[in-house]
Amino acid sequence: MTDPAQLRGLIPGVLGILCRRGADFAAAEDAVQDALVEALRVWPADPPRDPKAWLVTVAWRRFLDAARADAARRRREDLADGEPPPGPAASTDDTLRLYFLCAHPSLTPASAVALTLRAVGGLTTRQIAAAYLVPEATMAQRISRAKRTVTGGRLDRPGDVGTVLRTLYLVFNEGYSGDVDLAAEAIRLTRQLGSAIDHPEVAGLLALMLLHHARRGARWAADGSLVTLAEQDRGRWDTALIAEGVAVLQAALARDRLGEFQAQAAIAALHADAPTAAETDWVQIVEWYDELSALTGGSPVVRLNRAVAVGEADGPRAGLAALAALDGSLPRYAAVAAYLHERDGDRERAVARYAEAARKATNPAERDHLTRQAARLNQELRA
Structure with missing residues (x-):
C-alpha cells in the first residue's frame, strides 16, 4: 500500500491503539506522523504484509524514543511494556472517537478543522498550511495549541456528531488549494466516518x-x-x-x-x-427551505437563500418581500437584493446593490463576478 490516501485511512486506528497503550494524544499523534513519513519512504521498495501492524510498531517505537528523550515525561516509560506483539494489529476501530476528540467543543472551528486534517486525515502541517494559505509556522502553532487542548481527553467519551459534521463541511468548503484537494479529502473522511457510525x-x-x-x-x-x-x-x-x-x-x-x-x-x-x-422545481425547493429553516431555528442564511427560491417560484417581488424581513448586514444580502431587483426590472437599484455587494465580497472570484454584473447593467442603462 503506497497510495497516500489509502495509507492515511489507517491512521485513526493506529492513533487509537497508541492512546489506549498510554500515550497522550499529542505525543501519539506526533509519533503516528513520523511513522507515516517513514512508511512513504520505505514501503515502495519493501511493502509490509500487515500495513497497520507495521505503522503501530514504528509509531510505538517513536513514541518510546521521544518519551525517553524527554526528562519531564520519563514517567511514561512505566506505561511501556515493550513493543506491540507481532501479528495482526488490533481490529478495534477508534475512528469515530478520534473524530469527536478532534472536533472538541472547546476548540475554535479553525483549530478543529486543522486538527482533524492532521490527526484523522494524516496530512502534514505543511500541506494544511498550504491549503489554508497561511505560513507553516502559524499552522504548526494552531495545531499544537489544539493538541494541548484535547490531550487527556478520553477516547471512550461520547461526542457530538453535529460538531464533527460541521467540521467536515468546513473542510469541504475550502475546496482546492496547493497540493491538497480539501473537497476530495472531506469526502474521503466523511465516507470513513460513515463506516464507523x-x-x-x-x-x-x-x-x-x-x-x-x-x-x-x-x-x-x-x-x-x-x-x-x-x-x-x-x-x-x-x-x-x-x-x-x-x-x-x-x-x-x-x-x-x-x-x-x-x-x-x-x-x-x-x-x-x-x-x-x-x-x-423551485416550488419544491422553497418547501425544502421551509423544512431547513425549521431544523435550523430560522437561520438567517437559510432564510436569505429561501428568498432567492421564493423569487424564482413566485416572482421577484415575492422574493424581495421575503428579503425585507431580514437584516441587511447579512453576507450576500446585497447580492441577493441586486439579483431580485434586476429580475423585477429595476436596473438602477440593481446596479447600486451589485456595486455594494462587490465592495463587501471577501472572495476575489465573487467580487469580480459582482463587479461585472454592475458594469453590464450600467452599460445597458447608458445604451
Whole structure:
C-alpha cells in the first residue's frame, strides 16, 4: 500500500491503539506522523504484509524514543511494556472517537478543522498550511495549541456528531488549494466516518458533498471567472457523482430522521435533477427551505437563500418581500437584493446593490463576478 490516501485511512486506528497503550494524544499523534513519513519512504521498495501492524510498531517505537528523550515525561516509560506483539494489529476501530476528540467543543472551528486534517486525515502541517494559505509556522502553532487542548481527553467519551459534521463541511468548503484537494479529502473522511457510525446525517452530508462536487468542473470559465449555477454547462456535471449522491440521500431520507444536511442535500438534488435552469422545481425547493429553516431555528442564511427560491417560484417581488424581513448586514444580502431587483426590472437599484455587494465580497472570484454584473447593467442603462 503506497497510495497516500489509502495509507492515511489507517491512521485513526493506529492513533487509537497508541492512546489506549498510554500515550497522550499529542505525543501519539506526533509519533503516528513520523511513522507515516517513514512508511512513504520505505514501503515502495519493501511493502509490509500487515500495513497497520507495521505503522503501530514504528509509531510505538517513536513514541518510546521521544518519551525517553524527554526528562519531564520519563514517567511514561512505566506505561511501556515493550513493543506491540507481532501479528495482526488490533481490529478495534477508534475512528469515530478520534473524530469527536478532534472536533472538541472547546476548540475554535479553525483549530478543529486543522486538527482533524492532521490527526484523522494524516496530512502534514505543511500541506494544511498550504491549503489554508497561511505560513507553516502559524499552522504548526494552531495545531499544537489544539493538541494541548484535547490531550487527556478520553477516547471512550461520547461526542457530538453535529460538531464533527460541521467540521467536515468546513473542510469541504475550502475546496482546492496547493497540493491538497480539501473537497476530495472531506469526502474521503466523511465516507470513513460513515463506516464507523450509522447516522442519517452522516449520509446526508456525504450526499450533499457529492452533489456539490459533481458540479465542480462547470463552476469556472476558461479565464478563471465564476460561472453561476444558472449559467453552468450541465453537460459538464459528473453524472456518476450525482447518481451516487441521490442514492445516498434517498437511503437516508427513508429512515425518517430528517436533519439539516439531508435537507440541504435534497435542495442540491433538485438542482441536479433539472435538465436546464428554467426547469428547476423551485416550488419544491422553497418547501425544502421551509423544512431547513425549521431544523435550523430560522437561520438567517437559510432564510436569505429561501428568498432567492421564493423569487424564482413566485416572482421577484415575492422574493424581495421575503428579503425585507431580514437584516441587511447579512453576507450576500446585497447580492441577493441586486439579483431580485434586476429580475423585477429595476436596473438602477440593481446596479447600486451589485456595486455594494462587490465592495463587501471577501472572495476575489465573487467580487469580480459582482463587479461585472454592475458594469453590464450600467452599460445597458447608458445604451
